[in-house]
Amino acid sequence: VDPAAAGSGPPADPAPGDDAPLADLVPGDDAPLADPAEVRRAMEYYAGRGWTDGLPVVPVTESYLAEFLARTGRDPDDVVFSMPHLNRRCTVRLAAVNAALAGCLPAYFPVVLAAWDSLTIEGYATRGIWQSTTGTAPLLIVNGPVRGRIGLNSKGNVFGSGFRANATIGRAIRLTCINAFGLRPHLLDQATQGTPAKYTACIAENEEESPWPALHTDFGLDPSDSAVTSMVVRSCIHIEARHTTVPEQLATDIAGTISRTGALIHRTISALVVLGPEHAHLLSRAGWGKADLQRFIYDHAVRSRAELAAAGKDAISRHTRWRLPADHPDAMPDQAAAEAHPDGVRVLNSPAAVLVAVAGANNAGVSAVIETFGPRGGPPAVVRVAEDRRPDASMGSDQAPAEEQA
Amino acid sequence: LADGILLERAGVPAVSICTDAFRLPAQAMAQAYGFPGYEFVTVPHPLASLGVAQIRALVAGLMPGLLRILGLEP
Numbered sequence: 092v093d094p095a096a097a098g099s100g101p102p103a104d105p106a107p108g109d110d111a112p113l114a115d116l117v118p119g120d121d122a123p124l125a126d127p128a129e130v131r132r133a134m135e136y137y138a139g140r141g142w143t144d145g146l147p148v149v150p151v152t153e154s155y156l157a158e159f160l161a162r163t164g165r166d167p168d169d170v171v172f173s174m175p176h177l178n179r180r181c182t183v184r185l186a187a188v189n190a191a192l193a194g195c196l197p198a199y200f201p202v203v204l205a206a207w208d209s210l211t212i213e214g215y216a217t218r219g220i221w222q223s224t225t226g227t228a229p230l231l232i233v234n235g236p237v238r239g240r241i242g243l244n245s246k247g248n249v250f251g252s253g254f255r256a257n258a259t260i261g262r263a264i265r266l267t268c269i270n271a272f273g274l275r276p277h278l279l280d281q282a283t284q285g286t287p288a289k290y291t292a293c294i295a296e297n298e299e300e301s302p303w304p305a306l307h308t309d310f311g312l313d314p315s316d317s318a319v320t321s322m323v324v325r326s327c328i329h330i331e332a333r334h335t336t337v338p339e340q341l342a343t344d345i346a347g348t349i350s351r352t353g354a355l356i357h358r359t360i361s362a363l364v365v366l367g368p369e370h371a372h373l374l375s376r377a378g379w380g381k382a383d384l385q386r387f388i389y390d391h392a393v394r395s396r397a398e399l400a401a402a403g404k405d406a407i408s409r410h411t412r413w414r415l416p417a418d419h420p421d422a423m424p425d426q427a428a429a430e431a432h433p434d435g436v437r438v439l440n441s442p443a444a445v446l447v448a449v450a451g452a453n454n455a456g457v458s459a460v461i462e463t464f465g466p467r468g469g470p471p472a473v474v475r476v477a478e479d480r481r482p483d484a485s486m487g488s489d490q491a492p493a494e495e496q497a
Numbered sequence: 498l499a500d501g502i503l504l505e506r507a508g509v510p511a512v513s514i515c516t517d518a519f520r521l522p523a524q525a526m527a528q529a530y531g532f533p534g535y536e537f538v539t540v541p542h543p544l545a546s547l548g549v550a551q552i553r554a555l556v557a558g559l560m561p562g563l564l565r566i567l568g569l570e571p
Contacts (some may be wrong), residue, residue: 176499177529222522344564 198199226282235317245295247452261291302375
């Protein structure tokens, strides 16, 4: 079927100067021959079993699975991630099945495995945070040469759609949560609202357009290494700051975003700042390194005692350290109350509670604050991507899914 | 809910209590723990915004169900 002609309404007007955008959707002579009814039947089978995030998944055969397993030296029965409180484990094999379901190519699999190792080190997910009403999602940041090898996007629309590796590597984590750990919404996943990042959240750092060393090299790896750094994230907040070339003004805008009262749940919080290259260069031209930005944000991510009192967050619980009103029966003063400036409450416990990465197109003053679930000052979970065991093989897309049962 | 099951398995009589908003997740958790028929007490949601008097009233209301699960019904 020509999808451009399948709609019931009139065809969309092509954009001025755009030759024939819809013609590209007409299948060519190279389109594979397949029985569409059988394709849909396979899709519906998977959907009917609940093995999906709601979108169609790719049927997985044993031989296609073997292509994924060939990319790693790890045993298929190796455990890649555990949730002890559920007595459930994900093996290399299960991780591969879900990566294939998600639409990954076999060449992506070493990155998926590194992501699981990183999530294990990061620690929150093994302790059940993905079941919480908070509704967090994992964010994966990929560094190093693997980005180019598998086509990970680090530039325009980096948090958006359009790139298979980003879309499917992030989705592989979600489908594993659903299929291997049973974290289904309304059941073991109790998220009140969740976040769009639960479909997929995988970005690459734009190392080529960053003025600074890459994220993974800040934590001991070599630029020639590839790495995945995972974080548990609450939300992604957009900062559009085209108004200034003064580094202190830009950094103040970022600090103000980080210190919003809605984010200040615990005594202190943490964040990842993903600078667009333009903002990174604005800071770099003024002589700022990442450490300077971290220090400035630490010093300026401050709320006044009165602002916190107005939001009912001027004290902390003696039991949970969550913020609450000072007249609450469980309330005790926060740490800042005992310091030299009790009326200015820092929302970060150290400069290291802010991480800095660079991603996006170098085309505007746009950055983002990712509200993270820790680390609140410890090093992030940077994990080296193991060598692809079949580096000379294709990406895996030439797999012919011949007459096999899914 | 898992704590209630683990206490029971350790031989300590226990009853799990959750708000009705968590009935389905609680049942799913019981299933994950190999205890699909596990009985627990639910109370109306929410709890976090209740005052002391409201919490006392709520506890009085849930006691008959709690005692029944413990095997202490009159």
